[in-house]
Amino acid sequence: MSQSVNVNSSEKIKIPAPSHQTREGRGSPLHDVPFDPEYAEGAFNAVNVCLRIQPSEQVCVITDRATTEIAAAVVAELEKLGAPYHAWVLEDLAPRPLRDLPREILDDLEHSQVSIFAVQAQTNELRSRIQMTDVVNRKKIRHAHMVNINRQIMLEGMRADFQKVDRLSAKVVAMVRKAQRVRATTDAGTDLTADLNHNYKWLKTSGIITPEKWGNLPGGEIFTTPGEVNGTFVIDGVVGDYLCAKFGSLLENPLTIHIKGNRLTEAHSENRELEDDFWRYTHIDENSDRVGEFAIGTNIDLKNVIGQILQDEKYPGVHIAFGNPYGAHTGAEWDSTTHIDVVGRRFNI
Numbered sequence: 001m002s003q004s005v006n007v008n009s010s011e012k013i014k015i016p017a018p019s020h021q022t023r024e025g026r027g028s029p030l031h032d033v034p035f036d037p038e039y040a041e042g043a044f045n046a047v048n049v050c051l052r053i054q055p056s057e058q059v060c061v062i063t064d065r066a067t068t069e070i071a072a073a074v075v076a077e078l079e080k081l082g083a084p085y086h087a088w089v090l091e092d093l094a095p096r097p098l099r100d101l102p103r104e105i106l107d108d109l110e111h112s113q114v115s116i117f118a119v120q121a122q123t124n125e126l127r128s129r130i131q132m133t134d135v136v137n138r139k140k141i142r143h144a145h146m147v148n149i150n151r152q153i154m155l156e157g158m159r160a161d162f163q164k165v166d167r168l169s170a171k172v173v174a175m176v177r178k179a180q181r182v183r184a185t186t187d188a189g190t191d192l193t194a195d196l197n198h199n200y201k202w203l204k205t206s207g208i209i210t211p212e213k214w215g216n217l218p219g220g221e222i223f224t225t226p227g228e229v230n231g232t233f234v235i236d237g238v239v240g241d242y243l244c245a246k247f248g249s250l251l252e253n254p255l256t257i258h259i260k261g262n263r264l265t266e267a268h269s270e271n272r273e274l275e276d277d278f279w280r281y282t283h284i285d286e287n288s289d290r291v292g293e294f295a296i297g298t299n300i301d302l303k304n305v306i307g308q309i310l311q312d313e314k315y316p317g318v319h320i321a322f323g324n325p326y327g328a329h330t331g332a333e334w335d336s337t338t339h340i341d342v343v344g345r346r347f348n349i
Contacts, residue, residue: 028089030061030068030075036151039073042158046116046217047077049162050207051142053114059085060112060141062105062132064096064119070149071118083114090119097122101131109135118146121242126338130324136214137328143214148244148310157218157311160301162207165220169206169298173222176296177202184318185348188234188254192318194294197227200330206298213329220299220314225325225332228262229291233320237343239278240309240321247274249307257342264289264322278340282322287336292325294318296349305345317347 047053059078063071068089078085086108093102109115115136117129129147136143149158176182182194207219236254238244255274258266264282269275282289299314306312313319324339325332 028087028092030063030072030087030089031079033068033072035069035072035076039070039151039154040076042154043070043073043077045158045160045162046074046144046146047081050209050215050217050219051114051116051144053078053081053083055082057083057113058111059083060105060108060115061085061087062090062115062117062119063087064090066120067118067149070146070151070154071116073154074116074118086112097125098128101128106131106135109141110139112139112141115141115143116146117144118149121147121245123242126241130337133214140211141214142209142211144209144217145214146217146310148308149217150308152306153218153308153311156306157220157299157302157314160207160218160220160299162219165299165301166204166206166208168300169204169220169222172296172298173202173204176222176224182294182318182349186234186344186346188236188344188346189256190232190234190344190347192229192231192233192259192320194226194320195228196224196294200225200227200332203326203329216310216313218299218311218314220302221295221297221319223293223295223326223330225327225330226262226291226294226320229259229294229320230261231259233257233259233342233344235342235344237305237315237319237345238307238309238312239274239343240313240341241281241339243274243277243281243340244307244309246277247271249305250274251305251345255342259291262291264291281338281340284338285336287334288323288338290322290334290336291320292323292332292336292339293321293341295320305343309341309343312343313341315343317344318349319343
């Protein structure tokens, strides 16, 4: 049996009626939420290509009110597959911004093999996301991290050929694991040098997600914790976390930063609000100004930087992040409560 959901006057989406297995009285019902049929291809990729979910696996779907339509497209794929799942809408459990991830979700993660996190970032919620990924890391859950996912990303990045991206990522990571130093420059004025620490691992997050490392979707990058970064970075692409939604594309008003000894020393922009917000974010704790990630984008299906960090950090080129170095995966011995990516355009490596 199936149900029809009206999307507009000319189109309907067929969504399988939820089975008893997927309706255990927990979470929020998403199977009856109408969604844009153009989301189906990206949702299929997430469930069947990137996460390779099996009908016997328990899935934890976490979303928010702003992202329920995209989450509903994912749930429709789970329904087709017949995989048991619980779906959670954050605002149904706690006020936003979250200080802590709701206990109901943490408990559900403890019994899940796969999780999908499709939400819009809000100010100072990184703590709650780290609580989630701590469980993901410990339980080795195949986890898709889709913070700030939107319509454009579903129609672009999530339609990538992730098998092709994975093959390229494997070739690039094999090359850089042998390197001592990487230098990246742009015509805009970036001149950045990263000295690599071979005690720290390079990781591949190509969109094909494994129990060893959760990944963003869309995928397409390799990264490590650098030994030391020095130089100038002209951020004419985008900055991460909740600042992304606030400032979007920085092409017209770039943020220029200077790094010495792996620490942020200066940040300048004609947009003073951007400059001030970025500086405050990178000085929350003792390591918020420390380069924790050095990465290379490998999603060659992307054509442009669009002002959305979730997709733009996968655009071919170099990006870095200040703060949390994902030490559980890279081997870095230090930590931070913050993590913010910065992306430029048109790199020479």
